[in-house]
Amino acid sequence: MxxxxxxxNKGYKITAHRKAIIEIFNSNPLRLYTASEVLEEILKKGHSINFSTVYRNLEVLEDAGIIRRSNLNNGINYYEINGEDHHHHLICLGCGNTSTTGYCPAEEIKLAVRDSNFTPVDHKFEIYGYCKKCKKE
Structure with missing residues (x-):
């Protein structure tokens, strides 16, 4: 896409800042970024931008459905491209690194709750544990 x-097509202005932010997410579509990390990546590319501009544009891109926000166990907002591939996150409790898995229990959950007068329409699934590096320590 x-x-x-x-x-x-949705009526949003295409600004240099929005282009730069989208490029960051497109360069690594499975990565989760904090607003600070987005700012850092954009500054590395030589753009002049401040944190509040990054944050406002992340909100606009989220409202437009281009990125999605996750608030993981640490209370920090993470953003990722709202791509076609359905995945969930593996979060290391030691170092905070995240990775993804294609495994999704949603169908099993739908079957489990079908008799409870509840219809799931969306879900988030996060697995917390320790990566290889932290498990060794």
Missing amino acids: NFLDYLR
């Missing part, structure tokens, strides 16, 4: 065309 061309996110810039998508934004344009």
Whole structure:
């Protein structure tokens, strides 16, 4: 999907800052970024931008459906591209690193709750544990 065309078709302005933020997410589509990490990546590329501009643009891109926000166990907001691949996160309790898995228990959960007068429409699934590096320590 061309996110810039998508934004344009939804009536959003295409700014240099929005382009830069989308490029960051497109460069590593499975990675989770904090707003600070997005700022750091954009500054590395030589753009002039401040934290509040990054944060406001992340909100706009989230509202537009281009990125999604996750608030993991540590209370920090993480952002990722709202791509086609369905995945869930593995979060290390030692170092905080995240990775992804394609495993999804949603269908099993739907079957488990079908008699409870409840219809799931969305879900988030996060697995907490220790990565190889932290497990060795």
